[in-house]
Amino acid sequence: MTAAAAGAPQPREASLLGTWNSAVTSYYLLLGTTFLLVAIGLVMVLSSSSVESLAAGDSAYAVFLNQARFALIGLPLLLVASRLPVRVVRAAAWPALLAAIGFQMLVFTPLGRGEGGNRNWVALPGFMAQPSELLKVALAVWIGAVLTRKLSLLHEWKHALVPVVPVAGAAIGVVLLGRDLGTALVMCLLVAGAMFVAGVPVRVMGLAGAIAAGGVALLVIGSDNRINRITALLSSECDVSNECYQSLRARYGLATGGVSGVGLGQSAEKWSYLPAAHNDFIYAILGEELGLVGTLLVLGLFALLALGMVRIILRHPDPFVKITTGAVFAWIIGQAAVNIAVVIGLAPVIGVPLPLVSAGGSALIMTMAALGLLLAFARSEPGAAEALAARASVVRRSLAVIGRVRG
Numbered sequence: 001m002t003a004a005a006a007g008a009p010q011p012r013e014a015s016l017l018g019t020w021n022s023a024v025t026s027y028y029l030l031l032g033t034t035f036l037l038v039a040i041g042l043v044m045v046l047s048s049s050s051v052e053s054l055a056a057g058d059s060a061y062a063v064f065l066n067q068a069r070f071a072l073i074g075l076p077l078l079l080v081a082s083r084l085p086v087r088v089v090r091a092a093a094w095p096a097l098l099a100a101i102g103f104q105m106l107v108f109t110p111l112g113r114g115e116g117g118n119r120n121w122v123a124l125p126g127f128m129a130q131p132s133e134l135l136k137v138a139l140a141v142w143i144g145a146v147l148t149r150k151l152s153l154l155h156e157w158k159h160a161l162v163p164v165v166p167v168a169g170a171a172i173g174v175v176l177l178g179r180d181l182g183t184a185l186v187m188c189l190l191v192a193g194a195m196f197v198a199g200v201p202v203r204v205m206g207l208a209g210a211i212a213a214g215g216v217a218l219l220v221i222g223s224d225n226r227i228n229r230i231t232a233l234l235s236s237e238c239d240v241s242n243e244c245y246q247s248l249r250a251r252y253g254l255a256t257g258g259v260s261g262v263g264l265g266q267s268a269e270k271w272s273y274l275p276a277a278h279n280d281f282i283y284a285i286l287g288e289e290l291g292l293v294g295t296l297l298v299l300g301l302f303a304l305l306a307l308g309m310v311r312i313i314l315r316h317p318d319p320f321v322k323i324t325t326g327a328v329f330a331w332i333i334g335q336a337a338v339n340i341a342v343v344i345g346l347a348p349v350i351g352v353p354l355p356l357v358s359a360g361g362s363a364l365i366m367t368m369a370a371l372g373l374l375l376a377f378a379r380s381e382p383g384a385a386e387a388l389a390a391r392a393s394v395v396r397r398s399l400a401v402i403g404r405v406r407g
Helices: 003-007 011-021 025-055 062-081 086-091 093-108 131-149 157-161 164-177 181-198 202-221 224-234 242-257 282-315 319-343 361-379 384-406
Strands: 112-115 118-124 127-129
Touching (some): 025 062, 025 361, 093 118, 093 131, 093 164, 127 361, 157 164, 164 181, 164 202, 242 319
16 A cells, blocks of 8 residues: 555545535534534524413414514515625624614604613514614624724724724614613623634733723622622532522523433423523523433534534635624624523523524524524635535436426
8 A cells, every 4th residue: 555545535534624614614503503503502592492482372382483483584585685695794884883783762752661670672563672682783784894804903002992992882882772781791702702713912902901890890790689699609608608509400401401401392491480581591491301412402403503604704705794693603603602601690680682593583583693694704715606506506417307207
């Protein structure tokens, strides 16, 4: 056997390497993981909400049908967004941000509604919308456009911070006026992710981070409820504290589930023991019913979703695409990490859902729309459009052959 033959990759290894290096890998990673997470979310929303729906006098399927309706609204948005040219997305940056901020301001009008101490909803005909979810998408696109234009000047602190920090701060401030600190923290992660991918110097990011941390500290200190949540989490008395009740019940659910779970639909915690079981704490019900296997499956899907985003950042030649993808990465993956940290008791309860999985119409629709934009970016990777067109052509020819055979 020659040295060349000995060093040659085996057929399976060559196939895996070819798949990884394919121009369409990012596209299919994003598409597949998005649909799988939405499907898992629909199943778990049905399981976790049925008891409470019946207790409220509604159908056991009430929350599930609402979530399915939101998924059906999000699907065409995802498909349309996935076909948008990058130049169109970039051109829409300023109008989208201004429109999203204007929409967010509606929460302070008679259309605004409050829930759980937060005023972050707008009552539209037949639908309660959460404008901050649209604001996340718009802010990610806007930051990508602004930092791309100033890319050669980002080594200077004034260009790195202005106008990104003041404008993003205003957008986040509007959300904070509605007392939604959890969403505001996720938006801070979004801004940090965009600045990191853009190559903003660490010292400048540190300054921006210090400003944000100071603002968060003031908001926490000014609220007895937030202070109590943090001090209870750090206290040895957490397990008997009201502020730790949700996290404690969530851990009971995870512990009960063990490795393989108690079975789909068999959760005990969803019987009014765990508040927000179908929303912020759906990961606990998933762990109880599907066990460690189910929780690791969801973690693995989020890891694959993150991998698809990282591939776009590394492979795409357009800095706007890289920076915007970095912002969406920090938003979705960061929010998932925060949600899971809350469920397992590593962070105080701050009220952020698990993306694509938790119940919530605005969050699901806008997350799907954002991932649709990333699919458009993936389609514009070098060689991706040609590869997708070639595969579509093969599928059409195969269907034509099948049709002739049946005829």
